[in-house]
Amino acid sequence: MKRTREVHRRSLKHTKLRSEQISLRLFSCMVVIIFSILYISIPLIIHSYQEYVKTNQAVTEIISLRALVKTANQISKERAPTNKAMSSQPSNLLKNKKKLEEHRHVVDTQIDQTISVLKRNGFESIALYLQRDLKVKLLQARTEVDIYIQLPYQQRTAKQFDHAILSMFAVWDKNRDFLKLLMTQVKSKDSKMSNYFISILVLTDMRDQAGRIASNIMAPITFDETIADENRARSLQTQHQAQYLWSLVDTIQPEQTKTVEYIRLHERVKTEFLDQGLPLVSKLLDQSKNGESYFLTGTQLTERMVSKFTTVMDLQNYILDYSLEVIKQQNKKAKQQFIFTFGISIVSLLTAIFTMIYAKKKVFSPLIRARNLILRLSRSLDEQSSLEKQSKEEFFSLFEAIDKLKGMLKQRDVMESQLKQIANSDVLTGVANRLALEEYINLLESKPEGLSETCVIVVDIDNFKFVNDQYGHIVGDQVITMIADQLRHNVRASDLIVRYGGDEFLVVIESIEMNAAKAIAESIRSGILKQNIIISSVGELIQVSVSIGVAIGAESWLELLEKADQSMLRAKAKGKNIVES
Known part of the structure; x- marks a missing residue:
C-alpha cells in the first residue's frame, strides 16, 4: 500500500512537471508572437x-x-x-x-x-x-x-x-x-x-x-x-x-x-x-x-x-x-x-496580449486541468471513483459550454437573417421595400458598367384612390397583394420587386434589352387585367388595371427612375392601362 502511494505521488509530480512544460511552451509562443508584432511595427513607426x-x-x-x-x-x-x-x-x-x-x-x-x-x-x-x-x-x-x-x-x-x-x-x-x-x-x-x-x-x-x-x-x-x-x-x-x-x-x-x-x-x-x-x-x-x-x-x-x-x-x-x-x-x-x-501597432499589440491571456485562462488552462485529471485517473486506482466524477464534471462542463455557445451563435445568425429579411420587406406584400432597394442600387452602381444595362419598370395602379374610397382599405390591400403576386409570377426570382409607394411598384432587371423588357411589362399588364377581386359583402367582382413605364440605362439611379416615371405618366395621359417606354 505504501509503495502504491509512492508511485501515485511520483506520478502526480511527473504530471505537474508536464503541465508546467505546456505552460512554458504557451508562454514562449506568446512571446514569439508579441516580438513578431514588434518586429513588424517598430520599423513602420520609425519610418513614418x-x-x-x-x-x-x-x-x-x-x-x-x-x-x-x-x-x-x-x-x-x-x-x-x-x-x-x-x-x-x-x-x-x-x-x-x-x-x-x-x-x-x-x-x-x-x-x-x-x-x-x-x-x-x-x-x-x-x-x-x-x-x-x-x-x-x-x-x-x-x-x-x-x-x-x-x-x-x-x-x-x-x-x-x-x-x-x-x-x-x-x-x-x-x-x-x-x-x-x-x-x-x-x-x-x-x-x-x-x-x-x-x-x-x-x-x-x-x-x-x-x-x-x-x-x-x-x-x-x-x-x-x-x-x-x-x-x-x-x-x-x-x-x-x-x-x-x-x-x-x-x-x-x-x-x-x-x-x-x-x-x-x-x-x-x-x-x-x-x-x-x-x-x-x-x-x-x-x-x-x-x-x-x-x-x-x-x-x-x-x-x-x-x-x-x-x-x-x-x-x-x-x-x-x-x-x-x-x-x-x-x-x-x-x-x-x-x-x-502608431495607433494600429499599439492596438495590434494589446489585442495580441489580451487574446493570449484570454486563451490561456479560458481555453488552455481548462484543457490542462482536464488533461491532469485524466492522468491522475489513470495512475490512481484508489481514487478512481472520485477522480472519475470530477473528470466527468470538468469535461461535461467544458463541452456543454462549447455546445451551448454553438447553439447561441446559430440562433443569433438565424435572428439576424430574420431581422434583415423583415427590415428589407414590405409588411403587406412580402416584396422588397425602399431600404432593400437602396442597398441593391448601391451594389449596382459599384459595378463597372453601373446602371447602363439596368431596366426599371414602374407599375402604378389605375384609379386606386377610387377603390379605397368605394370599397375600403381591406379591399385596397387585396388589390395591392394581387398586384405583387402577378409581378412575382411574371419576373424571375433574381429580379428585384419593390413596393415603392402606396399604389406603386418597381421592378429592377439587370442586363435586358428594351423589347424583352416591354414584353415582360405587357405580360404584367394583361395578367393583372384578367384578375378579379371578390367583394364578399356585396357579392360583387371588381377589376383593376395598371399603367406601366419602362426605361433602360442612365448615368445615375435618379435619372433612370425619372425616365421610367415619365414613361408611366405618359401611359396615364394616354388613357391608362398602357405600357410606355
Whole structure:
C-alpha cells in the first residue's frame, strides 16, 4: 500500500512537471508572437516618424527660404525709388526722397523679420550674417546714394550716379551669397521638393536681373549722354541672363504645379516684361548708338519698367506660396500616417496580449486541468471513483459550454437573417421595400458598367384612390397583394420587386434589352387585367388595371427612375392601362 502511494505521488509530480512544460511552451509562443508584432511595427513607426520629421523640417526650411527671398526682393525693389530719387529734378526731389525713405523702412523691417525667422528655424549663423554683414553693406550703399542726392544738381555726374547704382547692386549680391549658404544647409533640396527650391532661386535671380537691365543705363539716360560701352555691355548681359533664366523656369517647374493661376502669371511675365519691357531698353540703346534723343527720361524709364518686372515677383510669390502649401499638406499627411501607424501597432499589440491571456485562462488552462485529471485517473486506482466524477464534471462542463455557445451563435445568425429579411420587406406584400432597394442600387452602381444595362419598370395602379374610397382599405390591400403576386409570377426570382409607394411598384432587371423588357411589362399588364377581386359583402367582382413605364440605362439611379416615371405618366395621359417606354 505504501509503495502504491509512492508511485501515485511520483506520478502526480511527473504530471505537474508536464503541465508546467505546456505552460512554458504557451508562454514562449506568446512571446514569439508579441516580438513578431514588434518586429513588424517598430520599423513602420520609425519610418513614418522619420517622414513626418522630414516634412516638418521641409516646412521650416521653405519658410526660411521664403523670408530670405522676400528680403532679396525688397532690396532689389529699393533700387527703383533710389533711381527715381537720384534722377529727380529739383521740383520733385523732396517727394521722391520721401518715398525712398518709406521703402527703406519696409526693407529694414523685412530684414529684421527674416533674422527672426532664421533664428527660430535653426539658421542662427545666417541670421548673424544678415545682422552683421548685410545691414552694414546696405548702410554703406545708402550712404553713397544719400551723398549723391545731397549734391547740388549742377555738380552731379553720370559716373557718380552709376557708382551709387553699383553700390546697391553689391547689397543684393551679398544677400544672394546668404541664399547660397542657406541652400547648402537645407536638407529638403535633395528631396522631391528640390524643383520648388530651384524654381524659387531662378526667379529670384531673374527678378534682380530684370531690375538691373534698366538700372545699368539709368545714369547716361538721366544726363542725356551717350551710353558708354561698359553700361551697354552690362545692360545687354543682364538682358541675356534674364532671358536665359526665363527659359529655365517652365522647364524645371513640376507639371502638377502648372495650375491655371501659374499659367496666367507665367504669360504675364512674357507679355509685360519680355515682350513690352525689354524693347523699351533696346530702343534706348539703339537711340544712343544712332546719336538720337532719348524718348524717355531716367525717371520715366524707372516708372515704365517697375510695373514690368514686378510680374516676375508675382510669379515667384505664387510658387513660394504654392510650394509651402504643398509641403504643409505633405507634413499633415505624414503626421496622420505616423499617428495611424502608431495607433494600429499599439492596438495590434494589446489585442495580441489580451487574446493570449484570454486563451490561456479560458481555453488552455481548462484543457490542462482536464488533461491532469485524466492522468491522475489513470495512475490512481484508489481514487478512481472520485477522480472519475470530477473528470466527468470538468469535461461535461467544458463541452456543454462549447455546445451551448454553438447553439447561441446559430440562433443569433438565424435572428439576424430574420431581422434583415423583415427590415428589407414590405409588411403587406412580402416584396422588397425602399431600404432593400437602396442597398441593391448601391451594389449596382459599384459595378463597372453601373446602371447602363439596368431596366426599371414602374407599375402604378389605375384609379386606386377610387377603390379605397368605394370599397375600403381591406379591399385596397387585396388589390395591392394581387398586384405583387402577378409581378412575382411574371419576373424571375433574381429580379428585384419593390413596393415603392402606396399604389406603386418597381421592378429592377439587370442586363435586358428594351423589347424583352416591354414584353415582360405587357405580360404584367394583361395578367393583372384578367384578375378579379371578390367583394364578399356585396357579392360583387371588381377589376383593376395598371399603367406601366419602362426605361433602360442612365448615368445615375435618379435619372433612370425619372425616365421610367415619365414613361408611366405618359401611359396615364394616354388613357391608362398602357405600357410606355
